[in-house]
Amino acid sequence: MKIQVQNSQISDIDTIFQFYDMAIAHQKKVFNKHWQVFDRALIETEIADNRQYKILVxxxxxxxxxxxFEDKLIWGDKDADSIYIHRIVTNPEFRGYSFVKEIIKWAKAFAPSKGIKxxxxxxxxxxxxxxxxxxxxGFEYVGVIKMEETEGLPKHYEGISLSLFEIKL
Known part of the structure; x- marks a missing residue:
């Protein structure tokens, strides 16, 4: 089976939003919190900056x-030398493929050229x-933080506590 991690293109934006809609519906079924609708401009910027990815099977x-590559509002002074992974969404037809582990493999291969630790x-x-x-x-649990400042983050970060995870390279 051929699995590839690629940068998303602007032509993928409708698919990305379909995935987010699936994720929100799933979150509402299985948990007491869920993402809010994302700003299209945010996703367009991520695509233009080569920070939005897709996994193809x-x-x-x-x-x-x-x-x-910055997450100061969440990680504070630990912000440097890192890649932060957000909004992983798997199509339900592909559950069980361990995509988080695939993303970790991809990030480990990506890291050396960017000085990521x-x-x-x-x-x-x-x-x-x-x-x-x-x-x-393989992530290490780092602890919990209460979000105080959330300006510039998606709406679902307001007033919540987050568990933080990291893999040291």
Missing amino acids: EGVVACVFAVT YIRMDTWADNEKLLEYYTSC
Whole structure:
């Protein structure tokens, strides 16, 4: 089976939003929190900056995710030398493919050319299922933070606590 991680293109934007809609519907079913609708300009900027990715399985988009290289509002002074993974969404038809592990492999290969020393992620602090899953994928649990400042972040970050995870490279 051929799995590829590629930069998303502007032609993928409708697919990305379909994935986000699927994720929000799923979150509403299985958890007490969910993402809000994302600003199209944010996704367009991520695509233009080569920070929005897709995972293809045999040429079919199976997963999408975004990255950033700064996350000061969440990580504070630990902000440097890192790649931050956000908004991983798997098409339900491809559940069980361990895409988080594929993203980790991709990030480890990507890191040396960018001077990256950490792969980092966050999720809602009370999402036990994801806490267990991310640690089973190799992330170290770093702790919990309460979001105080959220200007510039998606709306779902307002007033929440986050669990933080990292892999030191």
